[in-house]
Amino acid sequence: MPLAPHMHAATRAAAPAIPKLGPVASRVLPGLVVAGVVYTVGSYVSSQLHTEAGTMDRIFAQQNTPEVEEARRRSLQVDVNGDPRNNLLNVLGWSK
Incomplete structure (x- = not known):
């Protein structure tokens, strides 16, 4: 009688399931990420321009x-x- 192949317990364990996003979330989430990145970059650029404008105003005010x-x-x-x-x-x- 042939022996049945044995599998280790680790190879029989199922991989953890990744939760799937619903159809609405899969469309909205990338847009929200892009909007957040655009807002962050825009805020940073605006802040830097405001800082530089203040510096230039002080320099020109002295001159x-x-x-x-x-x-x-x-x-x-x-x-x-x-x-x-x-x-x-x-x-x-x-x-x-």
Whole structure:
């Protein structure tokens, strides 16, 4: 009589089942992850821009004396060409 093959207990154990997400959760979850990442990156960039703007404002405030402003008006011909700081293309100045 042939011997029956024996299996160890470890090989007979079933692998743990991974819970499946429902159809709604499998569609919504990736969108929420992307939205969270976009919000986080946007917040970080906004924070860095705000910090740099404050630093630049302090630097320029020390340099913008009435004498420097008058020399700038003369060299850029602000009376003829207009002030370049008020140009529509100067988007960075709109935050104030």
